[in-house]
Amino acid sequence: GQNIDQPTEMTATEGAIVQINCTYQTSGFNGLFWYQQHAGEAPTFLSYNVLDGLEEKGRFSSFLSRSKGYSYLLLKELQMKDSASYLCAGTDSNYQLIWGAGTKLIIKP
């Protein structure tokens, strides 16, 4: 079956670094997305990885290892506004998105 696993909740301190992991099992693989969703708001696109390696975008970076079926989202210099849920989604052979349940990130002062 197809499955995306990510931790349910994480807590970090303002100004610190946090890494949110995601493992995936999909029938075929055509890339992995990360989305951010603040409470009561729409999910918004953060990153897309299809090749192995690290993609850096300001304070946020996303990593992919296709051989390990693994990705992570790295958030640096955490700010209170980064408190949100982070959704991992893999793309299968039919280009359909398979979603994880999301990781709720709590930032403490």
Next chain:
Amino acid sequence: ETGVTQTPRHLVMGMTNKKSLKCEQHLGHNAMYWYKQSAKKPLELMFVYNFKEQTENNSVPSRFSPECPNSSHLFLHLHTLQPEDSALYLCASSQAGLAESSYNEQFFGPGTRLTVL
């Protein structure tokens, strides 16, 4: 501003009511989606429309009925819902439809928070 709007934002309805959710995208996209989001569960894809044609129906109960009159508008008609249908209903759009592109970034609306009493 995501370019995808949804109305209403909140809806409370009884099990015998009939109501409709509306979604509109201003991005010129060709594909539109309905998702159900329940607490601590993955997003559940319900329906996909590509160029106004329904291409996916993920075994959704018939009490949910989608309608796509054009590529910018999408409706979800609701009737005789159950309390377990209470959830956040998200609409999304993308430039390409499924099976067309590996890069299929979806743009989401803010959702309708539905409560069924």
